[in-house]
Amino acid sequence: MENMVNVFLMGKKYEVPSNLTIMGAMEYAGYQLVRGCGCRNGFCGACATIYRIKGESELKACLACQTKVEDNMYVATLPFFPLEKKIYDMEKIKPTEQIMMQLYPEIYSCIGCNACTKACTQGLNVMQYIAYAQRGDYEACAEESFDCVMCGVCSSRCPAGISHPQVALLARRLNGKYLAPKSEHLEDRVREIKNGTFEELLEGLMGKPISEMKELYNNREIEK
Amino acid sequence: MYTEQMLESMKKVAANREANAALEPRRMTAEEKEALLAKFHPDYKQDEFAILSVGGNKGEKVPTELRALLEAKSRINPADIDLSKADYETDVLIIGGGGAGASAAIEADEAGAKTMIVTKLRIGDANTMMAEGGIQAADKPNDSPAIHYLDAFGGGHFAAKPELLYKLVTEAPEAIQWLNDLGVEFDKMPDGTMVTTHGGGTSRKRMHAAKDYSGAEIMRTLRDEVLNRGIPVIDFTAAVELILDENGNCAGAVLMNMETNELLIAKAKTVILATGGAGRLHYQGFPTSNHYGATADGLVLGYRAGAKLLYADTLQYHPTGAAYPEQIFGALVTEKVRSIGAKLVNSDGEVFMHPLETRDVSAASIIRECQERGKGIETSDGQGIWLDTPMIELKNGEGTIEKRIPAMLRMFGKYGIDIRKEPILIYPTLHYQNGGLDIDADCMTKVENLFAAGEVVGGIHGRNRLMGNSLLDIIVFGRDAGKAAAEKAKSVNVGKLTLAHVDAFAAECEAAGIVGDTVSPKLLPTYTHGNPKFEAK
Ligand SMILES: Cc1cc2nc3c(=O)[nH]c(=O)nc-3n(C[C@H](O)[C@H](O)[C@H](O)COP(=O)(O)OP(=O)(O)OC[C@H]3O[C@@H](n4cnc5c(N)ncnc54)[C@H](O)[C@@H]3O)c2cc1C
Ligand code: FES
Numbered sequence: 001m002e003n004m005v006n007v008f009l010m011g012k013k014y015e016v017p018s019n020l021t022i023m024g025a026m027e028y029a030g031y032q033l034v035r036g037c038g039c040r041n042g043f044c045g046a047c048a049t050i051y052r053i054k055g056e057s058e059l060k061a062c063l064a065c066q067t068k069v070e071d072n073m074y075v076a077t078l079p080f081f082p083l084e085k086k087i088y089d090m091e092k093i094k095p096t097e098q099i100m101m102q103l104y105p106e107i108y109s110c111i112g113c114n115a116c117t118k119a120c121t122q123g124l125n126v127m128q129y130i131a132y133a134q135r136g137d138y139e140a141c142a143e144e145s146f147d148c149v150m151c152g153v154c155s156s157r158c159p160a161g162i163s164h165p166q167v168a169l170l171a172r173r174l175n176g177k178y179l180a181p182k183s184e185h186l187e188d189r190v191r192e193i194k195n196g197t198f199e200e201l202l203e204g205l206m207g208k209p210i211s212e213m214k215e216l217y218n219n220r221e222i223e224k
Numbered sequence: 225m226y227t228e229q230m231l232e233s234m235k236k237v238a239a240n241r242e243a244n245a246a247l248e249p250r251r252m253t254a255e256e257k258e259a260l261l262a263k264f265h266p267d268y269k270q271d272e273f274a275i276l277s278v279g280g281n282k283g284e285k286v287p288t289e290l291r292a293l294l295e296a297k298s299r300i301n302p303a304d305i306d307l308s309k310a311d312y313e314t315d316v317l318i319i320g321g322g323g324a325g326a327s328a329a330i331e332a333d334e335a336g337a338k339t340m341i342v343t344k345l346r347i348g349d350a351n352t353m354m355a356e357g358g359i360q361a362a363d364k365p366n367d368s369p370a371i372h373y374l375d376a377f378g379g380g381h382f383a384a385k386p387e388l389l390y391k392l393v394t395e396a397p398e399a400i401q402w403l404n405d406l407g408v409e410f411d412k413m414p415d416g417t418m419v420t421t422h423g424g425g426t427s428r429k430r431m432h433a434a435k436d437y438s439g440a441e442i443m444r445t446l447r448d449e450v451l452n453r454g455i456p457v458i459d460f461t462a463a464v465e466l467i468l469d470e471n472g473n474c475a476g477a478v479l480m481n482m483e484t485n486e487l488l489i490a491k492a493k494t495v496i497l498a499t500g501g502a503g504r505l506h507y508q509g510f511p512t513s514n515h516y517g518a519t520a521d522g523l524v525l526g527y528r529a530g531a532k533l534l535y536a537d538t539l540q541y542h543p544t545g546a547a548y549p550e551q552i553f554g555a556l557v558t559e560k561v562r563s564i565g566a567k568l569v570n571s572d573g574e575v576f577m578h579p580l581e582t583r584d585v586s587a588a589s590i591i592r593e594c595q596e597r598g599k600g601i602e603t604s605d606g607q608g609i610w611l612d613t614p615m616i617e618l619k620n621g622e623g624t625i626e627k628r629i630p631a632m633l634r635m636f637g638k639y640g641i642d643i644r645k646e647p648i649l650i651y652p653t654l655h656y657q658n659g660g661l662d663i664d665a666d667c668m669t670k671v672e673n674l675f676a677a678g679e680v681v682g683g684i685h686g687r688n689r690l691m692g693n694s695l696l697d698i699i700v701f702g703r704d705a706g707k708a709a710a711e712k713a714k715s716v717n718v719g720k721l722t723l724a725h726v727d728a729f730a731a732e733c734e735a736a737g738i739v740g741d742t743v744s745p746k747l748l749p750t751y752t753h754g755n756p757k758f759e760a761k
Contacts (some may be wrong), residue, residue: 013404020753021551028753034482036461038349039515041555042635043440066638068551087452090407122634142409147437147630150444169448173407176445180409181416189363189397201370202394205377206386217378218254222427223366 045151096137236573324678326701355439380686511554535659545653547608608649646716
């Protein structure tokens with residue numbers, strides 16, 4: 001017989017196998033999930049969940065698809081969290097310090113409580129990336145926040161009302177578009193294609209009989 | 225975390241690591257590959273397929289599970305639906321909020337069309353969000369779209385539609401540029417040169433990546449752009465049937481609110497299906513790497529409305545799904561792990577194949593190693609083969625794993641496995657739908673004004689897809705479909721709406737003697753994880 005544990009889903013007790021994730025436990029209990037389940041593998045942030053082990057004071061946050069159940073776990077899902085997303089035109093904004101001040105001024109009200117970092121389901125240093133954003137260091141903010149799945153748990157714990165994932169997303173877009181170095185070989189290739197440089201070569205290939213294509217394919221040179 | 229038996233085998237892997245890392249295993253010959261596939265690839269198991277008895281592909285074989293859905297009953301009774309009052313009216317209706325749908329929406333909006341997205345879960349809860357490894361484009365000086373063409377054409381068993389593949393490879397560099405200009409962060413060297421690697425079956429290093437969050441980085445950027453443009457996105461709203469007009473042109477969809485089950489009518493001048501893949505149908509009982517909503521809905525919707533399928537009998541089983549621990553059974557271990565140096569090793573610590581054969585060949589080879597040669601490692605869900613991750617840092621130095629594949633480090637780290645020090649166990653997982661709706665070079669299906677883009681399409685890759693060509697195809701064809709649908713919408717006059725095709729299809733099924741209560745599209749899978757209370761039913 002499998003090892004069973006007691007979990008309390010939204011306060012209601014269920015007995016479930018101990019090897020299941022929280023998401024699996026909900027399904028075992030009979031839930032047909034609609035909300036709170038997207039990728040099922042830690043990439044989409046749909047399954048933000050908070051829990052407390054009975055008798056402990058600490059409130060923990062996690063992704064339900066990535067976390068095993070524990071005995072006496074009190075689980076509440078966070079099916080939606082109202083993050084504040086500002087509207088901007090990427091072609092018009094520039095990677096200056098002012099842009100954060102304009103769009104997300106609340107980041108300057110951070111009181112340094114570090115609740116965001118403690119809550120992050122990805123183990124990111126959220127408060128640090130907000131500090132980078134405050135300083136207009138978008139490259140550092142982008143790097144520090146890169147693995148964010150935008151589950152919103154950080155924001156749910158923030159006394160200053162910051163929407164951290166949105167701030168980080170803006171920083172990454174600014175970095176990707178304006179700050180990271182341009183790829184010359186990419187621009188060259190796009191130009192060559194527009195000029196029809198490969199046209200003849202490709203049409204030649206497309207016109208070949210399959211037998212010849214097989215020959216070419218099986219004997220093609222492979223870069224080491 | 226590992227069992228005794230696993231630890232025993234792991235010792236052999238560690239003992240051979242240095243020698244294995246230095247090894248350059250030979251690649252299989254064309255004949256060896258053919259024999260291997262025929263014997264061990266799931267696509268070649270005839271009894272797992274069934275012949276369609278109705279519709280445009282009548283007489284052709286598809287996976288048994290797919291046939292059941294294609295020939296199932298509609299979720300609606302057309303007689304109950306009032307098509308005279310539309311809840312939404314738009315020029316371009318996009319069904320599916322993944323990468324293809326979002327790209328299409330941005331371009332349709334850019335072209336001035338009134339555009340909206342409906343999607344089953346939230347926008348971005350999609351296979352696109354999960355792509356780890358990267359996206360191909362021939363943008364390096366030693367590479368060219370022609371070499372890319374040859375790699376993809378051969379990798380897909382010479383079955384791709386040339387006019388589609390031509391677009392894929394020639395529009396690839398521009399797709400990367402478009403993404404970069406939207407703010408997608410690609411891995412670059414300090415001078416701006418893209419960091420590119422091999423993928424299975426590539427002859428040049430043309431895999432661009434954003435660490436191992438490539439799809440997430442692309443998807444969250446596209447989603448942000450869709451929102452910035454104010455394009456309406458209706459979440460938790462699935463298309464359950466397409467609507468045609470009296471002239472037989474596609475003109476909208478019947479939608480269902482996933483939370484309230486309310487039915488809604490969307491009327492449109494053109495429609496783009498971008499509903500993605502089918503992993504959650506668990507063909508042949510395989511686990512899957514796909515998101516929760518990957519249930520082949522687009523194939524069902526399109527087929528009932530008269531679109532045709534192409535290569536719907538070919539699926540991609542990714543060679544390296546997680547085989548252990550059981551909580552992540554089937555989850556993807558990106559091919560990039562092999563691209564940057566890890567090799568496949570059997571229970572005796574032997575490297576048994578080149579790590580970067582095409583996916584179908586790799587998957588079949590792993591299955592053979594376990595089933596025929598008995599060199600797999602037993603797990604709670606079956607068997608697995610080692611993927612020797614510590615080899616990566618042996619070759620490329622400490623810190624490589626954290627920098628290049630942080631998602632993998634985290635995924636296994638949560639279960640106490642440090643992939644920098646210990647190898648991991650993998651086995652093939654259902655990953656990608658190679659086939660799908662047949663489209664022309666303008667992304668239109670056989671149904672006028674019904675476009676399709678992304679994984680729901682078949683024919684771009686032929687009968688197997690190379691890593692990195694799917695993220696590419698959703699951008700290239702997503703954008704093209706958006707432009708084409710917006711352009712077409714300008715000249716469309718929608719006639720009287722009808723669901724007569726739904727009744728006609730049902731009649732055809734009845735005439736063919738199909739019985740049963742299955743309804744489709746499936747929308748979501750149901751899991752009960754062996755709970756005896758539910759299993760009994
Ligand atoms: C784990 C994983 C890793 C991958 N890695 C790579 C990689 O490294 N490189 C690469 O090139 N490719 C990769 N792929 C493949 C690639 O990511 C997908 O094929 C591609 O992203 C599909 O995009 P899409 O927009 O067509 O579909 P999706 O991104 O899946 O989007 C489809 C959307 O439609 C919605 N939908 C479905 N049915 C309905 C309905 N009835 N009504 C309304 N909405 C509906 C879905 O919920 C979803 O939001 C990977 C795939 C997976 C699963
Ligand atoms: S379901 Fe996507 S992160 Fe859990």
